[in-house]
Amino acid sequence: MNENGFWQLIDDCTPSAPDPDAEQLAIALTDRLAAGPVATVIGFAEQLSWALYRLDRKEYGHGLSGDSFLYTRAAVVAAGREAYEATLLDPRLFAPYVEGLVWAEILLYVPDKAYGRITGKEWDRSTRYSYESYSNAEGWAAAQLPHLTAPTSRP
Template structure:
């Protein structure tokens, strides 16, 4: 799955009610990915981790707890490609997600849940990029 397909899938599955927590988005993504094939679930996991990794930078997360920072980055991804790219260009836009009111933790579990539904097995695979907070060493290096 390339980046364009990832964002198209996110947009296709986005609920019309603008669910800020991402519960409905995650449910729709899980259902769609669980219809197979497995390589699509893996591709989604890779693109999701890459998107989160790119936001793992000091200018976004300085002063936030690890969990708060991770769930807030997930909320930015859940907001869609246009907003995500706006946040990458203008880090100050991240602040509206970091207030603790809009977190999308559930998005992180989409690959695991889709894989389990599709295969009947637990997801036991890493991704090329870690989405855990502070794992992007270059993003946290002092300039």
């Protein structure tokens, strides 16, 4: 799955009603991914980890606990490509997610659940980029412009 496919899937699965904790989004994503091949689930996990990794920067997470920061970054991803890319360009757009305690922890479990439904097994996944808070060393070295924080290659 490429980046465009990832964001299209997020868009296709976003419910029309408010979904503050991304629960309905996660259910729809899991259903869609579980209907396809394992390769699609792996691709989704890679793209999700890449998106979260790119938000793992000093200008977003200063003062947040690791879990709070991770779940808030997931909420930005759950908001869709437009909100995500705008937030990458303007870190001030991250503040409403923090202030409103908007979390989307459930989004992190979508690949695991879809994989389990396809294979009947647990997936001890490892992605190219860690989505764990504070793992993007470049992003925490100093506040940088978004285009300078991303690694030179991506999934």
